[in-house]
Amino acid sequence: MNSPRPLPSPEHATDTIRAILAGPMACPRMEAFGPDARLGIDLGLDSVSLMTLMLNLEDAGLPMPESAFDQAPNMTVAAMANLLAGIAPVAEEPIDIKVHCVVSSFCQAVKDKGIDHRALYIGLWDGQVVVDDRHRLSYHSAGIDHGFYVQWADRLFGLKVARWYDDAADKQTNLATLDRLIADWQPGRYIMPMVDLFLLPQRENKFAQDPFPHYALVQPTDDPAQWLMRDPDFRWEGTLPAADIRSAFLRDSVAGGFVFDGAALHAPTREAITAIYHATLGDDLPLIEAVETILTAHETAPEHLETALRELPVIAIRKYAYEHALAIFGDIEGEDWDAFEECCDRIAALHGGFGTVQRHAAAFSRKGDAAELAAARTELDRLRGLERGIKQTLKQWFDRWSTQ
Numbered sequence: 148m149n150s151p152r153p154l155p156s157p158e159h160a161t162d163t164i165r166a167i168l169a170g171p172m173a174c175p176r177m178e179a180f181g182p183d184a185r186l187g188i189d190l191g192l193d194s195v196s197l198m199t200l201m202l203n204l205e206d207a208g209l210p211m212p213e214s215a216f217d218q219a220p221n222m223t224v225a226a227m228a229n230l231l232a233g234i235a236p237v238a239e240e241p242i243d244i245k246v247h248c249v250v251s252s253f254c255q256a257v258k259d260k261g262i263d264h265r266a267l268y269i270g271l272w273d274g275q276v277v278v279d280d281r282h283r284l285s286y287h288s289a290g291i292d293h294g295f296y297v298q299w300a301d302r303l304f305g306l307k308v309a310r311w312y313d314d315a316a317d318k319q320t321n322l323a324t325l326d327r328l329i330a331d332w333q334p335g336r337y338i339m340p341m342v343d344l345f346l347l348p349q350r351e352n353k354f355a356q357d358p359f360p361h362y363a364l365v366q367p368t369d370d371p372a373q374w375l376m377r378d379p380d381f382r383w384e385g386t387l388p389a390a391d392i393r394s395a396f397l398r399d400s401v402a403g404g405f406v407f408d409g410a411a412l413h414a415p416t417r418e419a420i421t422a423i424y425h426a427t428l429g430d431d432l433p434l435i436e437a438v439e440t441i442l443t444a445h446e447t448a449p450e451h452l453e454t455a456l457r458e459l460p461v462i463a464i465r466k467y468a469y470e471h472a473l474a475i476f477g478d479i480e481g482e483d484w485d486a487f488e489e490c491c492d493r494i495a496a497l498h499g500g501f502g503t504v505q506r507h508a509a510a511f512s513r514k515g516d517a518a519e520l521a522a523a524r525t526e527l528d529r530l531r532g533l534e535r536g537i538k539q540t541l542k543q544w545f546d547r548w549s550t551q
Contacts, residue, residue, distance in 0.1 A: 148276050151249075154231075154232055154233040155209060155231060155317065156233055157225070157228045157229050157231075157232045157234060158228075158234075158361060160209060160227070160228035160229075160231040160232050161182070161224060161228040161357065162226070163204065163209055163231075164200070164204070164224060164227060164228065164274060165177075165180060165224075167200060167203040167204065167207070168180065168190065168200070169255065171203060172196065172199055172200065172203070173197075174190055174191070174192070175191070176189065176190050176191045177190075178340075180224065181224065182224055182225035182228075183223050183224070183225065184223060184224050185220070185221055185222065185223055186200075186219055186221075186223075186227065187220025187221060187447070188220065188221070189449060189508045190219065190224075191438050192219075193356050193357075193457065194255060195453055195454060195457040195509070195532060197216065198216075198453065198505065198506060198509040199226075199453075199484050199509070199513075200500075201216065201219075201506070202509060202510060202513055204231070205441060206494055207510050209231045209513060211227075211230070211231065212230070213502070213503065213506065215227075215230060216528070217504055218253075218518040221496065225373035229496070231412075234316055236549050237362050240417040245382065246268065246271060246464060246465050246467060246468055247268075247271055247274060247296075247465060247468075248297055248361050248362040248363065248378075248380040249293050249296055249339075249362050249382065250267055250268060250271060251379040251380035252339050252362050252363065252364055252379055252380070252409070253267060253300045253306060253308065253338070254267055255270075255337070255364060255377065255379040255380065256306060256337050256407060256408070256409040256412065257304050257306065257409070257412060258379075258526075259409060260412045261410060262304065262413070262414050263415075263475075264304075265413065265471040265474060266415045266419070266423060266471075267299060267300060267303060267408060267421070267423075268302050268468040268472065269297065269423045269424055269427055269471070269472050270423065270426065270427020270428065270468075270469070271465050271468035272465055272466050272469050273427065273429070273431065273432075273434070273476060274465050275328055276433050276437045276462060277290075277291065277398055277417065278437050278440060278441060281451075281455075282440070282445060282455055283443050283451075283454070283455040284437060284438070284439050284441055284455060284456055284457075284458050284459055284460050284462065285311065286461045286462050287360045289402070289464060293405075297310075297405075298403045299374050299423055300407075302419055302422070302423075303410055303415040303419050303420070303423065304412050304413060304414075305413050306407055306409070306412060307407060307408070307411075308405050308406075308407040309405065309406050309407065310404065310405050311324055311325075311404050311405065311406050312340075312341075312402060312403050312405075316514065317470060318397050318399075319397075320394060321396075321402075321548070322397060324404070325338070325393075325396060325404065327339055328406060328521040329365070329366070329367050330367075332366050332367055333482055334483050335408050335409055335410060335461045336366075336406065336407075336408045337406065337407050337408060337409070338364065338365050338366060338404075338406055339362050339363070339365075339371035339404065339405045339406065340362070340365060340396050340403070340406060341360055341361065341362050341396070341401040341402065341403035341409070342360075342361060342362075342363060342395035342396050342398075342401060343359055343360060343361070343395045343400050343401050344356075344359050344360075344361045344393075344395070345357040345358055346389065346391070346394055346395040347389070347391055347392070349385075349387055356457075356461070358398065358400035358401070360400055360401045361378075361380075361401075362380075362381075362405075363376050363377065363378040363380075364376070364377040364378070364379070365377075365392060365504055368386055371389070371551040372385070373386045373388060373389060374386065374388075374389045374392050376392065378384070378449065391394075399539055403497055409527075413476035420475065421549060424545055425488070428538065428541065428542065428545075429536075430538070432531060432534055432535070434462060434463070434465075434501075435527055435530055435531055435534065438456070438459070438501075438504060438527060439524070439527055441455050441456060442508065442520065442523060442524065442527075445512070446520065449511050449515060449520070450510040450512060451512070452508050452509075452511060453508065453509045453512035456504075456505050456508050456509075459501055459504075459505050460501070460502065460505070461500035463502070465499050466497050466498045466501075466534075467494060467498065468539060469490075469494050470494060471538055472492055472541055472545075473487055473490060473491075473540075473541060473544060474487075474544050475548075476541070476544040476547070477544050477548070483544075486540075489518070490522075490537065490540050493536065493537055494537060496533060497530060497533050497537065500526055500529065500530045500533065501530070503526050504523045504526045504527055504530070505524035507519045507520070507522040507526065508520070508523045511523065519541060
């Protein structure tokens with residue numbers, strides 16, 4: 148019978164974390180290292196870096212619980228050391244859902260009018276997935292067209308969205324347009340530029356990506372040097388230096404901007420909700436199949452597989468859009484409460500399963516162990532059954548709703 152693995156002291160765990168970050172990981176922010184430094188925000192560890200830290204800790208005999216991975220970006224060094232030492236369990240906390248920055252921003256105008264916004268999230272669980280010519284997964288590319296959401300924002304709510312960013316113009320010309328929109332801003336108007344969040348270190352975000360293209364809402368304040376940023380997707384609002392937002396807008400990694408107002412908004416009709424449901428709910432599983440394609444493409448040369456899946460957490464979070472649809476089609480505050488909770492557990496398991504796939508893929512990329520690749524594929528097969536079941540439940544709820 149094997150003896151239980153002795154737990155390290157918090158001090159030993161801290162020293163191990165420091166050695167890994169300063170050594171094989173060559174963390175560029177080691178000057179910020181300390182007990183209160185947060186792994187994602189202060190030390191700049193994104194999902195791939197955290198995966199690497201997790202694997203190095205395992206090699207050092209200090210396995211990090213998989214349940215801690217989603218919370219790790221906001222954990223301090225001391226909290227992680229205590230966790231590794233067995234002093235503090237992983238705290239359960241609600242997931243802060245970042246589903247889609249464009250849709251969340253459109254929905255902010257709808258919510259500001261007191262209208263139920265959730266219909267625009269229908270189908271977002273299968274939102275556009277990009278796999279580039281180097282077989283890398285991405286949530287953003289220059290070719291992504293948000294016209295689908297522009298069309299449905301209008302059809303559902305009467306939200307008239309105009310794109311003001313001119314792809315044929317240079318950055319300074321587009322910045323001048325943004326400045327002009329800010330100067331002419333009126334209450335009830337929404338200015339939505341694309342910015343690179345990596346250049347806004349005042350903003351906390353769990354993904355810590357570089358670059359990090361992202362849409363948010365901006366408007367002037369009484370101080371011309373400060374703009375108010377409203378970021379519905381990250382549930383953040385605050386003032387930032389206008390110069391910093393301009394710099395984040397000018398970065399080559401981003402290009403885009405929309406404007407809209409909420410003057411003539413209305414609640415969606417049942418006919419419109421039915422139409423977006425039929426337009427989006429299909430049997431395909433595009434994210435799962437995209438990940439399978441990437442695993443296959445990197446099977447014989449896995450050294451780049453880890454980075455090929457680095458943006459998987461940003462996309463997998465969209466699966467929580469299923470909850471919005473269920474809330475529309477069911478009585479989740481009444482007779483459907485227990486069934487809703489059960490389905491939410493399945494949705495959470497679906498989201499978490501993509502993290503498991505990513506961890507096995509990262510281990511295969513680092514070590515070339517075929518068993519890790521097989522484990523990633525086994526988990527993908529489990530996720531196929533899980534997501535098909537969620538879609539079947541949603542279909543049953545819709546069929547009942549449509550006859551009421």
